[in-house]
Amino acid sequence: MANAERIxxxxxxxxxxxxxxxxxxxRVIAPRLEGGAIGLDEIxxxxxxxxxxxxxxxxxTYVLKRDAGEALFASAVGPGSMKRFLFPPEVRLWKATRDGxxxxxxxxxxxxxxxxxxxxxxxxxVHALAVQDAVLQKGRFVDADYVRRRKDxxxxxxxxxxxxxxxxxxxxxxxxxxxxGFDLAFTEILDGDRHVFVMETGSEQGRAIIKDVPHEAAxxxxxxxxxxxxxxxxxxxxxxxxxxxxxxxLQRRFDDRRWDQTAERxxxxxxxxxVCPTCFCMNVEDATDVSGAVAERWxxxxxxxxxxxxxxxxxxxxxxxxxxxxxxxxHKLSYWIDQFGVSGCVGCGRCITWCPVGIDITEEARAxxxxxxxxxxxxxGSV
Amino acid sequence: MIAEATEPMVSRPFRVDRxxxxxxxxxxxxxxxxxxxxxxxxxGQFNMLYQWGIGEVPISISGHPAAAGKAVHTIxxxxxxxxMMRQLRRGDVIGVRGPYGTPWPVADIAGQDIVIITGGIGLxxxxxxxxxxxxxxDRYGKILMLYGARTPNDMLYVKExxxxxxxxxxxxxxxxxxxxxxxxxxxxxxxxxxxxFHFDQEMTIAMVCGPEIMMRFTLQELSxxxxxxxxxxxxxxxxxxxxxxxxxxxxxxxxFICKDGPVFRYDRIKDxxxxxxx
Amino acid sequence: xxxxxxxLVEHPFLQGLEPRYVDLIVGCAxxxxxxxxxxxxxxxxxxxxxxxxxxxKVSLEIYAAEKGHITVQTAGEGDVLGWSWLIPPYHWQFDxxxxxxxxxxALDGKCLRTKCEEDxxxxxxxxxxxxxxxxxxxxxTRLQLLDVYGDKD
Numbered sequence: 134m135a136n137a138e139r140i141x142x143x144x145x146x147x148x149x150x151x152x153x154x155x156x157x158x159x160r161v162i163a164p165r166l167e168g169g170a171i172g173l174d175e176i177x178x179x180x181x182x183x184x185x186x187x188x189x190x191x192x193x194t195y196v197l198k199r200d201a202g203e204a205l206f207a208s209a210v211g212p213g214s215m216k217r218f219l220f221p222p223e224v225r226l227w228k229a230t231r232d233g234x235x236x237x238x239x240x241x242x243x244x245x246x247x248x249x250x251x252x253x254x255x256x257x258x259v260h261a262l263a264v265q266d267a268v269l270q271k272g273r274f275v276d277a278d279y280v281r282r283r284k285d286x287x288x289x290x291x292x293x294x295x296x297x298x299x300x301x302x303x304x305x306x307x308x309x310x311x312x313x314g315f316d317l318a319f320t321e322i323l324d325g326d327r328h329v330f331v332m333e334t335g336s337e338q339g340r341a342i343i344k345d346v347p348h349e350a351a352x353x354x355x356x357x358x359x360x361x362x363x364x365x366x367x368x369x370x371x372x373x374x375x376x377x378x379x380x381x382x383l384q385r386r387f388d389d390r391r392w393d394q395t396a397e398r399x400x401x402x403x404x405x406x407x408v409c410p411t412c413f414c415m416n417v418e419d420a421t422d423v424s425g426a427v428a429e430r431w432x433x434x435x436x437x438x439x440x441x442x443x444x445x446x447x448x449x450x451x452x453x454x455x456x457x458x459x460x461x462x463x464h465k466l467s468y469w470i471d472q473f474g475v476s477g478c479v480g481c482g483r484c485i486t487w488c489p490v491g492i493d494i495t496e497e498a499r500a501x502x503x504x505x506x507x508x509x510x511x512x513x514g515s516v
Numbered sequence: 517m518i519a520e521a522t523e524p525m526v527s528r529p530f531r532v533d534r535x536x537x538x539x540x541x542x543x544x545x546x547x548x549x550x551x552x553x554x555x556x557x558x559x560g561q562f563n564m565l566y567q568w569g570i571g572e573v574p575i576s577i578s579g580h581p582a583a584a585g586k587a588v589h590t591i592x593x594x595x596x597x598x599x600m601m602r603q604l605r606r607g608d609v610i611g612v613r614g615p616y617g618t619p620w621p622v623a624d625i626a627g628q629d630i631v632i633i634t635g636g637i638g639l640x641x642x643x644x645x646x647x648x649x650x651x652x653x654d655r656y657g658k659i660l661m662l663y664g665a666r667t668p669n670d671m672l673y674v675k676e677x678x679x680x681x682x683x684x685x686x687x688x689x690x691x692x693x694x695x696x697x698x699x700x701x702x703x704x705x706x707x708x709x710x711x712x713f714h715f716d717q718e719m720t721i722a723m724v725c726g727p728e729i730m731m732r733f734t735l736q737e738l739s740x741x742x743x744x745x746x747x748x749x750x751x752x753x754x755x756x757x758x759x760x761x762x763x764x765x766x767x768x769x770x771x772f773i774c775k776d777g778p779v780f781r782y783d784r785i786k787d788x789x790x791x792x793x794x
Numbered sequence: 795x796x797x798x799x800x801x802l803v804e805h806p807f808l809q810g811l812e813p814r815y816v817d818l819i820v821g822c823a824x825x826x827x828x829x830x831x832x833x834x835x836x837x838x839x840x841x842x843x844x845x846x847x848x849x850x851k852v853s854l855e856i857y858a859a860e861k862g863h864i865t866v867q868t869a870g871e872g873d874v875l876g877w878s879w880l881i882p883p884y885h886w887q888f889d890x891x892x893x894x895x896x897x898x899x900a901l902d903g904k905c906l907r908t909k910c911e912e913d914x915x916x917x918x919x920x921x922x923x924x925x926x927x928x929x930x931x932x933x934x935t936r937l938q939l940l941d942v943y944g945d946k947d
Contacts (some may be wrong), residue, residue, distance in 0.1 A: 229568075234531075234608050234609045238527065240523050240526055273760075275522070275524070277523050277524070413762070414763060414765070415764070417757045419566070419569060419570060425569060428568055435757075443754065445755050446727075450754065464767065468767070468770040
């Protein structure tokens with residue numbers, strides 16, 4: 134990477150960027166400390182960023198510690214992702230009015246959508262966005278609301294200089310460095326007293342925006358620091374998920390005993406689907422007011438873990454927790470590839486952190502792979 | 517008219533032209549679009565029908581595919597939406613999105629013998645196939661329809677079945693699961709009818725639709741008779757919310773029933789039929 | 795006798811049976827005919843014969859006081875009726891009535907049971923075929939019991 138392509142910004146410069154984005158009409162969404170977690174929410178300036186805050190992830194555990202000094206982007210991921218803004222939990226699709234027996238539908242997409250600038254989103258989440266794009270706007274039918282919100286998005290990604298205990302982006306090839314899908318991407322450097330952001334542009338839009346922000350050409354030393362930090366993150370990543378033949382593996386292990394074992398732990402609470410940045414299941418809900426003159430259609434987040442998700446003719450096809458956990462994981466790592474040409478998992482680790490019983494998708498994949506290996510090397514089946 | 521490509525969740529208003537009762541719990545609607553647009557479909561496809569303020573249901577289209585601008589649906593009244601729809605009368609307006617889904621392979625089966633094996637309300641999505649076959653009778657070899665119902669009173673389209681039975685150029689055989697002694701026809705499962713007929717292993721195309729259990733046993737029987745899986749087509753069903761591949765509900769393994777189905781060539785899904793909770 | 799033998803050999807149920815066993819069975823066989831509405835067998839009666847249907851249709855019925863006769867199965871050309879002759883106490887479990895004129899080969903149960911006791915190979919060949927028949931009937935009955943077309947919502 135030639136130095137000429139890299140620039141450095143100071144914290145003040147970053148503040149100018151944020152200010153400019155506001156002036157341009159963007160809602161700037163960045164990591165924010167709220168409610169005991171580092172979520173994604175609107176910021177007005179650098180002051181709103183979670184300075185010094187770090188997050189410790191474990192199976193079913195999430196603890197915040199303020200031990201990162203001056204760092205603004207020390208944390209990994211919070212429970213929220215860009216999904217909350219681009220594919221909100223509740224959206225009205227249309228309103229309709231009735232006149233006698235006729236009716237007229239007024240779609241919400243006729244209203245303008247806010248312009249989002251996501252600042253400090255992780256490379257795994259940038260990949261998740263690309264996955265959601267494939268699901269929601271590349272098929273024969275598109276999600277009109279998502280298309281509307283997605284159209285003018287600006288992505289300013291932050292490369293990871295630390296990994297949480299649950300991260301496995303290296304396995305899913307989605308990080309710790311952003312390589313696609315961004316307008317701007319930066320790495321935060323803290324070097325003695327110096328606090329700079331080594332930045333690169335990723336699009337015309339990014340280049341246009343950075344023109345109006347004070348910056349300097351990046352020095353070789355800074356570029357090397359940035360590069361080293363990211364590589365160190367990759368090296369230190371603890372969790373691994375082998376994606377070798379994973380599509381076939383999961384479909385082959387449909388009757389594996391592991392599903393029964395994990396089902397005894399899984400509460401079918403649906404947390405994983407809520408925090409997962411690529412889960413897209415939704416419910417279509419129709420309602421009318423008391424008079425019956427006005428009707429609405431809403432889109433609400435749904436989850437394959439609910440009892441009623443596969444309701445058919447008086448019962449549910451996936452009536453057991455086992456069936457539902459198996460579906461979620463097999464879809465995420467296997468069927469998704471058949472459907473969209475990419476994996477549904479970006480290795481963000483959120484499902485591990487926010488599973489109340491700490492089920493770890495990387496452990497599950499390993500167990501299934503081990504059982505598969507043992508089955509093929511012995512005559513015994515896996516029941 | 518709101519463009520479907522950009523607003524696929526917006527229903528088109530269709531007017532009810534006719535309604536009639538089929539059986540004690542099943543009724544039919546004939547609809548046409550109010551917005552001046554057209555409506556055409558391929559046999560096997562379905563519409564998402566919207567009952568004002570209550571909800572949408574996926575219902576297969578069961579009319580003649582060549583009858584321009586009309587949508588006919590046979591509906592079983594079992595839930596809040598369909599029970600409300602049973603009260604629809606001529607002049608009422610409902611919402612329609614569609615047609616969606618993959619069709620029966622009527623375009624590719626010229627010169628073959630066709631066997632249609634269906635049960636219960638599964639006859640509804642296959643009736644357009646029969647209409648098409650009969651409209652172009654000389655294109656096909658032998659045509660056989662086997663139909664199973666719960667009781668004689670639960671049989672759909674009785675008059676048409678009788679008409680088809682009366683023709684010299686096709687064979688229709690029906691059976692019921694149980695009947696009073698006034699019933700002079702067959703009693704027993706639909707697979708019991710199969711041994712009476714010869715199926716040419718190379719020339720036969722089979723189309724199967726009905727409750728999943730009935731389909732499983734029928735498919736076993738067809739396989740036993742040497743019909744290759746590539747020559748058998750099945751219509752599958754799962755819970756649907758959006759009908760357009762976005763809500764995730766209708767997944768059947770890697771396929772979405774709403775866009776990769778509902779009609780599947782059997783070899784594609786053969787391995788999934790015995791997977792519980794798939 | 796020659797006619798009977800031809801029919802026996804041709805009937806699907808006895809397909810593959812060695813000619814010497816066909817000869818053994820012929821001795822217990824006779825042609826029968828039932829007119830429309832006639833009962834071939836009645837519930838509770840002694841099961842002395844079983845039938846290979848060559849032509850026509852029958853219905854298997856059970857009588858229930860409040861419902862009259864309920865048909866549980868129909869059968870026709872190529873089908874076999876009755877295995878109660880094989881299993882003590884040798885009584886029929888339901889009624890079978892001809893719904894169309896029926897021609898069948900009736901096989902004398904007592905006669906066959908004796909021959910089977912004398913020649914166990916014959917017994918095995920017949921039992922194999924009856925086991926298959928019973929299992930098919932059981933399968934069909936189970937499917938009917940499931941009421942797959944029924945309203946479950």
